[in-house]
Amino acid sequence: MKAYVKAFVSISDKEVKLNGDNLPIQVEEGKPWLTNIYYSLGFQYPKFFKMDNLCKAGFLGAELLMGKLGLTPEEPKRNWSVALMSRSGSLDDDQTYQQTIQSADNYFPSPAVFVYTLSNIVTGEIAIRHKIMGESTCYVTKSFEPKTAIALSECAFLPEKEVDHQIFGWCDYLDGQLSVKMFALSLDSEGALREWETSIFTI
Amino acid sequence: MNELISTLKEEIIEVLNLEGMTPDGIDDNAPLFNGGDPSVAGLGLDSIDALELIVLMERNYGIKLKNASEGKEIFKSVATMADYISKNRTK
Numbered sequence: 501m502k503a504y505v506k507a508f509v510s511i512s513d514k515e516v517k518l519n520g521d522n523l524p525i526q527v528e529e530g531k532p533w534l535t536n537i538y539y540s541l542g543f544q545y546p547k548f549f550k551m552d553n554l555c556k557a558g559f560l561g562a563e564l565l566m567g568k569l570g571l572t573p574e575e576p577k578r579n580w581s582v583a584l585m586s587r588s589g590s591l592d593d594d595q596t597y598q599q600t601i602q603s604a605d606n607y608f609p610s611p612a613v614f615v616y617t618l619s620n621i622v623t624g625e626i627a628i629r630h631k632i633m634g635e636s637t638c639y640v641t642k643s644f645e646p647k648t649a650i651a652l653s654e655c656a657f658l659p660e661k662e663v664d665h666q667i668f669g670w671c672d673y674l675d676g677q678l679s680v681k682m683f684a685l686s687l688d689s690e691g692a693l694r695e696w697e698t699s700i701f702t703i
Numbered sequence: 704m705n706e707l708i709s710t711l712k713e714e715i716i717e718v719l720n721l722e723g724m725t726p727d728g729i730d731d732n733a734p735l736f737n738g739g740d741p742s743v744a745g746l747g748l749d750s751i752d753a754l755e756l757i758v759l760m761e762r763n764y765g766i767k768l769k770n771a772s773e774g775k776e777i778f779k780s781v782a783t784m785a786d787y788i789s790k791n792r793t794k
Binding site: 535546548549550608609610611612615 | 718719720721722723751752754755758761762
């Protein structure tokens with residue numbers, strides 16, 4: 501099964517790239533990097549500020565990909581799926597939640613933090629935002645290993661799943677260390693940047 | 704009461720991560736929840752926000768809600784919350 505890359509995004513602690521091009525990010529002192537990206541790119545989704553860092557990272561990646569393809573969030577996407585791989589999963593938020601229950605004298609579990617203590621919330625948030633009706637999955641793996649990634653993305657394209665487009669990639673956030681590599685994949689080659697194969701993992 | 708309302712607004716903005724909102728931008732009597740209807744004015748909070756407000760009342764004012772059905776009246780607006788807190792606070 502041959503798939504094609506329609507758009508790709510990478511976000512690190514220092515830069516944001518869309519289809520390989522650096523995007524200018526206005527850094528406002530005192531604001532978190534992910535928030536600076538959100539404002540710099542003009543996104544408008546108040547729920548962003550309630551998300552944990554993993555979801556914020558995934559949200560930003562998905563916004564950039566869908567925007568590049570000219571797809572609006574409001575448009576239902578029945579033949580789309582979203583799957584991400586992550587090393588830390590929800591561990592960053594798990595630690596934050598742990599702080600709210602650490603002390604018996606100050607035991608106030610935060611519901612708003614608790615709801616993000618699952619790794620697959622990141623793909624759920626993306627699916628909700630973009631009305632993606634297909635599979636929504638987060639795989640916790642040691643690394644963004646190309647052969648594994650391609651095999652997992654091919655699973656989402658199995659004919660019985662009736663999916664011909666997907667957001668697929670890597671999204672990881674832990675203790676301020678951020679790593680996002682996300683791709684908009686399609687079975688349709690028209691307008692594609694390149695084939696979806698292992699060499700793309702080096703770009 | 705005005706001081707409590709003002710403090711409460713600041714606390715709500717902080718715990719609910721209402722980015723870009725200021726205490727002055729919150730009407731004392733505006734509905735906190737709109738039931739998912741964007742045409743209803745107010746803060747448009749959701750069910751998780753409601754749970755977070757319950758935690759806020761316990762942590763900051765020592766109030767533990769015993770009857771969940773009370774919440775509907777208490778959390779109508781910042782003014783109703785402040786009224787309930789002023790009458791029931793233990794700290």
